[in-house]
Amino acid sequence: xxxxxxxxxxxxxxxxxxxxxxxxxxxxxxxxxxxxxxxxxxxxxxxxxxxxxxxxxxxxxxxxxxxxxxxxxxxxxxxxxxxxxxxxxxxxxxxxxxxxxxxxxxxxxxxxxxxxxxxxxxxxxxxxxxxxxxxxxxxxxxxxxxxxxxxxxxxxxxxxxxxxxxxxxxxxxxxxxxxxxxxxxxxxxxxxxxxxxxxxxxxxxxxxxxxxxxxxxxxxxxxxxxxxxxxxxxxxxxxxxxxxxxxxxxxxxxxxxxxxxxxxxxxxxxxxxxxxxxxxxxxxxxxxxxxxxxxxxxxxxxxxxxxxxxxxxxxxxxxxxxxxxxxxxxxxxxxxxxxxxxxxxxxxxxxxxxxxxxxxxxxxxxxxxxxxxxxxxxxxxxxxxxxxxxxxxxxxxxxxxxxxxxxxxxxxxxx
Numbered sequence: 001x002x003x004x005x006x007x008x009x010x011x012x013x014x015x016x017x018x019x020x021x022x023x024x025x026x027x028x029x030x031x032x033x034x035x036x037x038x039x040x041x042x043x044x045x046x047x048x049x050x051x052x053x054x055x056x057x058x059x060x061x062x063x064x065x066x067x068x069x070x071x072x073x074x075x076x077x078x079x080x081x082x083x084x085x086x087x088x089x090x091x092x093x094x095x096x097x098x099x100x101x102x103x104x105x106x107x108x109x110x111x112x113x114x115x116x117x118x119x120x121x122x123x124x125x126x127x128x129x130x131x132x133x134x135x136x137x138x139x140x141x142x143x144x145x146x147x148x149x150x151x152x153x154x155x156x157x158x159x160x161x162x163x164x165x166x167x168x169x170x171x172x173x174x175x176x177x178x179x180x181x182x183x184x185x186x187x188x189x190x191x192x193x194x195x196x197x198x199x200x201x202x203x204x205x206x207x208x209x210x211x212x213x214x215x216x217x218x219x220x221x222x223x224x225x226x227x228x229x230x231x232x233x234x235x236x237x238x239x240x241x242x243x244x245x246x247x248x249x250x251x252x253x254x255x256x257x258x259x260x261x262x263x264x265x266x267x268x269x270x271x272x273x274x275x276x277x278x279x280x281x282x283x284x285x286x287x288x289x290x291x292x293x294x295x296x297x298x299x300x301x302x303x304x305x306x307x308x309x310x311x312x313x314x315x316x317x318x319x320x321x322x323x324x325x326x327x328x329x330x331x332x333x334x335x336x337x338x339x340x341x342x343x344x345x346x347x348x349x350x351x352x353x354x355x356x357x358x359x360x361x362x363x364x365x366x367x368x369x370x371x372x373x374x375x376x377x378x379x380x381x382x383x384x385x386x387x388x389x390x391x392x393x394x395x396x397x398x399x400x401x402x403x404x405x406x407x408x409x410x411x412x413x414x415x
Contacts, residue, residue: 004028085159135347148294161171198230223401259311288361
């Protein structure tokens, strides 16, 4: 018998920490559920040798598995979820559905995970337990929704909701990425052209001016110095964005630094508004999907907090979590945070009073998705004239700097 330490929530939402003896992790989870607890974390207590042997067994490749690095792409997971929900809706057994999808899956991390999932389900594990052993493929949101579907006997309905949720999230992400392609492409081409001018064109003008022993204006001298820097240190240009990215990463290692960075992002004009509304749309849809799937509210809030992706909003959801544990409402801490509009707090308040919180949260997410779309289009329409003006000023400055000495030269020659 092995000993397992576990963390769980009881029927009142109080966190319980204890340990239990069982032959396997699956048996331990079953015993904990029989005690009336909802498991949030479970780990085996054993000596290092046993853990090492277990790890070696896990590392052994099974037939069909290939070497794969990184996480599963969101698009691939969306496709799998939709296909799995369709097979479940058609009435196929879980194991057969998994085998069909595993055979048609391309080699990679998801297929490797599905091979293990099929073996675990065949060995008697539940689908949620099998998924939970692959956190790189199936996150807590995914696992808990599947667990709720198994408990309620409505796995096909839950998988459809999960597929809808994943597809909506992917659509929003794709929309934002597609909107940013144009300005990034324009800026990259502009930088390339300006680098070419600085490195190849300006030195030729400098040679002409040197041949005539001309006294150059300050603006032209500054342009020449910039050209020399580009010619000698052009390879350092990529280091600036890389250095900034590394600096942000290092700052984020600290809890308060991470909070400060996310707070600053939210204060950037227009962009901060897009980030804020994107986070609200994602978290509200996550919470609404979990609540409608039957996941306990405290567990749903804990998962929502993890999926926020912004430390400022994570703190807000921590306060909401504490509020619910103390028997209060969701709406009050949302209102006190001042991160969301009054419309959100009022709709959440109405949802709590009428018992239709999941519907209200989904409606909020729909509204904010549309607002994000409008804001992204507004940002693009704003970026275009800004880029034209900035590039015009840069090119105009170069032209003026080069033609000032040329005018002087022509005037001297005409005398």
